[in-house]
Amino acid sequence: MRTIPLLSVPLLAALAAPAAADPEATPASGSTAASVHTPYSFGARVGGYGFRRDDGDRRSAWDECRMNGMGVFMERDLSPLGGHLFVEGGLDLYFSESFPQRPADDLPIDRTSGLITAAVGLRMDGPWRTSGYAQVGAGLELTRVSVPYGDGSISDQLALPAGFLGVGGEIDVGHGTHLGASLRAHVMGNFSYDPADLEMQPGWTSPPAADEVFAPAPDAAAQGQFYLRKDL
Numbered sequence: 001m002r003t004i005p006l007l008s009v010p011l012l013a014a015l016a017a018p019a020a021a022d023p024e025a026t027p028a029s030g031s032t033a034a035s036v037h038t039p040y041s042f043g044a045r046v047g048g049y050g051f052r053r054d055d056g057d058r059r060s061a062w063d064e065c066r067m068n069g070m071g072v073f074m075e076r077d078l079s080p081l082g083g084h085l086f087v088e089g090g091l092d093l094y095f096s097e098s099f100p101q102r103p104a105d106d107l108p109i110d111r112t113s114g115l116i117t118a119a120v121g122l123r124m125d126g127p128w129r130t131s132g133y134a135q136v137g138a139g140l141e142l143t144r145v146s147v148p149y150g151d152g153s154i155s156d157q158l159a160l161p162a163g164f165l166g167v168g169g170e171i172d173v174g175h176g177t178h179l180g181a182s183l184r185a186h187v188m189g190n191f192s193y194d195p196a197d198l199e200m201q202p203g204w205t206s207p208p209a210a211d212e213v214f215a216p217a218p219d220a221a222a223q224g225q226f227y228l229r230k231d232l
Helices: 008-021 029-034
Strands: 040-051 064-077 085-096 110-125 130-149 152-174 177-190 217-231
Touching: 040 085, 040 177, 064 110, 085 130, 110 152, 130 177, 152 217
Parallel strands: none
Antiparallel strands: 040 064, 040 217, 064 085, 085 110, 110 130, 130 152, 152 177, 177 217
């Protein structure tokens, strides 16, 4: 059996010492894990939207059937393009709202909508830890609408397609946290009816059918949102 000379032991120890002291030669498992960055981020948002009023002025042009709500979303950066291209999926819940004040001639529609959306966008870096982006998306609105009828109401549930174009900006406040705001222009379903057609007439035995009352049509809506996004 061959043995290593005693004089060679100090020599081997001296050669091994620099390698052990070099952090790049033997990275700790903890530092390797800490440097891993995923392309995903998660966020929450609040906002409101309203449909375009045909006879509105500059102040009231986008407050027909005003809706307020909140939602959550997730983004994924597409790394082959340096993270500038991203995709987003969102889930939002909105309610019809008379705040700050519903105009007296507005139709008394009670509406609750869940919005399921997907979008693709392009983000560009700006100065002072800011960035801006533009996106295009589409989705599905699951909505429940109700209008007064006599002492009760007439309601219906529908699934309506929706599409939007959006722009936004955000600021990186540190630790992978971003504060932002966005503005979207939607094309989505809106309802109109004549309240006089729902007045109970002598001889009526049953209210009109919901599909006779609610006839959704594509309409333009403007939406503003504020959000908080966190890198995962």
